[in-house]
Amino acid sequence: MLKKLLSYIVPIRLYKSESKISKTIEITLYNGELVLDSQNTNYSYGSLQRVLRYGLKQIGFDAIKEMSHILVLGVAGGSVVKTLVNDLKYEGTIRGVEIDSSIIEIANSYFNLDKIQNFEVVIADAEQFLKQETRKYDLIIVDIFQDKEMPSFLFKEEFSQDLVSVLKNNGRILFNTMNISKEDEGRNQKYKLNYPQDKFEIFVHSGIEEYNELFIIKRKG
Secondary structure, eight states, rough: OHHHTTTTTOOEEEEEETTTEEEEEEEEEETEEEEOSSSSSESSSSHHHHHHHHHHHHOHHHHHTTOOOEEEOOOTTOHHIIIIIISSSSSSEEEESSSOOHHHHHHHHHOOGGOOEEEEEEEEHHHHHHHHOOOEEEEEEEOOOOOOOOOOGGSSSHHHHHHHTTTTEEEEEEOOOOOOOOHHHHHHHHGGGSSTTTTTTEEEEEEEEETEEEEEEEOOO
16 A cells, blocks of 8 residues: 555556567556556556547447457557456457567466457467468457567558457457557558558547657458
8 A cells, every 4th residue: 555655646666567569668657557658758647548548539439349250469567458348348359469478477366368258369470370361350449569669560561451350340459559649640651551541541549648649540340
């Protein structure tokens, strides 16, 4: 209880480890809540949970609750999974893909991710996973970072095509990006060209938690 009270004054680190993929991983008690951070950014809960919850709200909570299958690329601590299950009361299936097994172990220990009945996690590279996946999804959430960097493959046309290959008609992609520099801005502007306007509707939400830019891409039926 004392630590929880003190966390409203100063963040309290409870756990720290090193990962080959995510580098430094930390569990911190901040304002009475557990958050998962890498060395330079929030990975789960905290500001990231607010960003993705905002994106889900733009899609519509009621619409999401009617969906059957959701895919999460980049699970980390599983904050968006918790939002879906706890806040939206989503009862369909959620499949998560996470390349870093160390983070999943931490998510299970500190956030009880393995206790969520309608969630399963696959330890795999998201880029390769999509090429082999056969299930179709109503919603694909893409939230892949390595510390504060976004792998370049996320913005390539081939990856966009692979996303669409497992997306149902009228399905949606929620893609979380960072837009900090002129280079980021140009990259994000170019990214929209991966989705032709005659087949997709694209909505861009900028300045979420200051630097996050969300893409909501709807495949026309």
